[in-house]
Amino acid sequence: MIASDLLDVQVLDGTRKPLGWVVDLRLVLDQPPDGALARPRLHGLVVSPRTRTSFLGFERSRVRHPWPVAPLLRRWHRGTFLVHWSDVARVPMPQEDADPALQAVVVLREGYTRYDPAL
Secondary structure: OOHHHOOOOEEEOOOOOEEEEEEEEEEEOOOOEEOOEEOOEEEEEEEEOOOOOOOOOOOOOOOOOOOOHHHHHHHHOOOOEEEEHHHEEEOOOHHHHHOOOOOOEEEEOOOOOOEOOOO
């Protein structure tokens, strides 16, 4: 699976209620070095209930400029949350694109936790 398989995919909770769309991925570099750098590990998904667009870097807590772009994007993305990868129960498989009955969705497990997406 590649990152673009997850971006802009609808997210559902365990009861199939729509929660939003994957707008970003959070990666961490906490594994042993693989050459010059550590291998990235997928930590979680950033889910936005209102829009399918990215934060464009404005999720960083100290970014306030340029005005009015920063406040506008914060308002547009209100309700956005981070969900850890361990809370994901199902992800779309690339071969599912061939069958329209199998919509590409990310399904979260029952009892998932919402975290603040700010960096």
